[in-house]
Amino acid sequence: MTLIATDAKHYHLLPFRFMRMNTGRDRDILLTSDTGEYMHVNDAQLRALSYFDVQTGTPFYKDLLARHFIYEPGRHDPFPEMAAQYRSRKDFLLQGPALHLFVVTLRCNHTCQYCQVSRAPLGGAGHDLSEANAQAAVDRLFESNAPALTVEFQGGEPLLAFERVRQIVEWVVDRNVVEQRDIQFVITTTLHHLTEKILDFAEQNRIQFSTSLDGPAPLHNANRPTPSRDSYERTVKGIQWVRERLGHDAVSALTTLTSRSLEQPEAIIDEYVSQGFSSISLRPLSPYGFATKSAHRLDYPIERYLAFYKKALAYLLHINQQGVYLSESYTSLLLKNILTPFSSGYVDLRSPAGAGIAALVYNYDGYVYPSDEARMLLEMGEDGLRLGTVQQPLSELLASPVMDALLASGVAEALPGCSDCALVPYCGADPIEHYARQADPIGHRVFSSFCKKNMGLLKHVFGLLCDGDDNVQRVLLSWLSRRSYNDVRFPGYRG
Amino acid sequence: MTWPVTLKLDSAAYPLSVVRRAAYSLADTVAIQVGIETNQINLTAHPAEARLTLSPEQAQTLILQHLNDFALRDHIYRETVGLREVLAQAALAGCGVSQ
Numbered sequence: 129m130t131l132i133a134t135d136a137k138h139y140h141l142l143p144f145r146f147m148r149m150n151t152g153r154d155r156d157i158l159l160t161s162d163t164g165e166y167m168h169v170n171d172a173q174l175r176a177l178s179y180f181d182v183q184t185g186t187p188f189y190k191d192l193l194a195r196h197f198i199y200e201p202g203r204h205d206p207f208p209e210m211a212a213q214y215r216s217r218k219d220f221l222l223q224g225p226a227l228h229l230f231v232v233t234l235r236c237n238h239t240c241q242y243c244q245v246s247r248a249p250l251g252g253a254g255h256d257l258s259e260a261n262a263q264a265a266v267d268r269l270f271e272s273n274a275p276a277l278t279v280e281f282q283g284g285e286p287l288l289a290f291e292r293v294r295q296i297v298e299w300v301v302d303r304n305v306v307e308q309r310d311i312q313f314v315i316t317t318t319l320h321h322l323t324e325k326i327l328d329f330a331e332q333n334r335i336q337f338s339t340s341l342d343g344p345a346p347l348h349n350a351n352r353p354t355p356s357r358d359s360y361e362r363t364v365k366g367i368q369w370v371r372e373r374l375g376h377d378a379v380s381a382l383t384t385l386t387s388r389s390l391e392q393p394e395a396i397i398d399e400y401v402s403q404g405f406s407s408i409s410l411r412p413l414s415p416y417g418f419a420t421k422s423a424h425r426l427d428y429p430i431e432r433y434l435a436f437y438k439k440a441l442a443y444l445l446h447i448n449q450q451g452v453y454l455s456e457s458y459t460s461l462l463l464k465n466i467l468t469p470f471s472s473g474y475v476d477l478r479s480p481a482g483a484g485i486a487a488l489v490y491n492y493d494g495y496v497y498p499s500d501e502a503r504m505l506l507e508m509g510e511d512g513l514r515l516g517t518v519q520q521p522l523s524e525l526l527a528s529p530v531m532d533a534l535l536a537s538g539v540a541e542a543l544p545g546c547s548d549c550a551l552v553p554y555c556g557a558d559p560i561e562h563y564a565r566q567a568d569p570i571g572h573r574v575f576s577s578f579c580k581k582n583m584g585l586l587k588h589v590f591g592l593l594c595d596g597d598d599n600v601q602r603v604l605l606s607w608l609s610r611r612s613y614n615d616v617r618f619p620g621y622r623g
Numbered sequence: 624m625t626w627p628v629t630l631k632l633d634s635a636a637y638p639l640s641v642v643r644r645a646a647y648s649l650a651d652t653v654a655i656q657v658g659i660e661t662n663q664i665n666l667t668a669h670p671a672e673a674r675l676t677l678s679p680e681q682a683q684t685l686i687l688q689h690l691n692d693f694a695l696r697d698h699i700y701r702e703t704v705g706l707r708e709v710l711a712q713a714a715l716a717g718c719g720v721s722q
Contacts, residue, residue: 143703178699211713222718544647548696574651
């Protein structure tokens, strides 16, 4: 007797996740595949899809087939194409750490209450990176196999230790004659200590500046106190000086949002417009360092941040339609994750987590950390997240027990809650934030600010992509493609 | 209906893994106690916070919706079991990384 196996299913499912978006729309359910494809469907469609009841040849069937939610065994093999898409999304895994942060000093002239790192007085001794440790850190930098490396100087105020910055840049440039990497230098600074000599050196070595601008003068100066109470004026003067010498795009700015910032989204955005920036980063306060000690005065629930963000984004979308180009950097990163086959590469939106894999921090004291946030935890009395010292080879640092722990809790697709979440292809894992907030690197998603933030923002962006009018779509696409609003002619992709 | 909300589930329709996932996902709204009997799973749900404004009827609907969604996810998982691993292996093989 011969048994003939038959399969009544005319299609098979490919792995996908779904989520109710609670928008009130008919097609309220978001479907996503592991490769980042997405569709909006209704309950009946989801059930028909899941129980093999979608009729061949219908537009819905063709959509499901094209976006790799289903396949027809024997007729079409989707795996080579899906594997290529998956590889593109995770290509950051094939490189070593690309972002190397050198904490050249802890000294700083500011006394910001929310400061995320320890700071030392201007003349404080023993708070600078030694020459020997700086040299070892450059060795570690070149032990990474990443073809493109970013060398970022942080503090304290790194310009207070400019001679060490100069030395490191010169060593890196010398070594790179042989190494031939694509290297970008960035100094994160208040710009208060700029000199002609520093700008000459920056010009020679194509160094970029990243500064902090929290909004208009009263807000910035309240957030960033100095003895002379002129932090805003000195930073704005520094921005203008860098632009005059190195070009308009040689300086970018980041915003730190305190509780009082959340009351004035338009004023913060208007300040960025008036200073001629093309990008603004509306990031919430992090739960680290001094920020935690001052949390009762400065911190805020993530729901309040989300309300602020939506208001700010609406205002940004409005002014962009009037001819101003000012993108919000986090929305731009999310758009890249949603609308392109590539990862934004942003450390916080990676899975596996970016800490250590993507970034390394060489602290002033010679210890190495997997991220800036990990060294900030020192201020909470937590030094357990050290990878080792800068004198150890990179292979040893990346094989440390801390990296094992971070990787075990840093793959979003395998975390409780995230593994069922339809937004996981566009999101990341942040075991260090969960450790800081919940004393557990995995944490509980339902109580996670990281999860609430990313879920809130991703849902909002999906809502804009789905429901936004043509003008909103054009602004979003202009941010994605970094072109002006008027150069984007197409109404967008609605999925 | 009053608090706590109780549900008796057929474990063939709602396996324990499904119940656990639903309870996890609702942890900020309701605290769910899970009891197991032969072929049956009993749920007892309490408000997660005293200030919760959800009525017991709304809570029951919410819990059932989550249970049904997680049961559907379980069905999708069983239909696609092993394919994620095939995909990851194919992706890694394409860039010269072997298992």
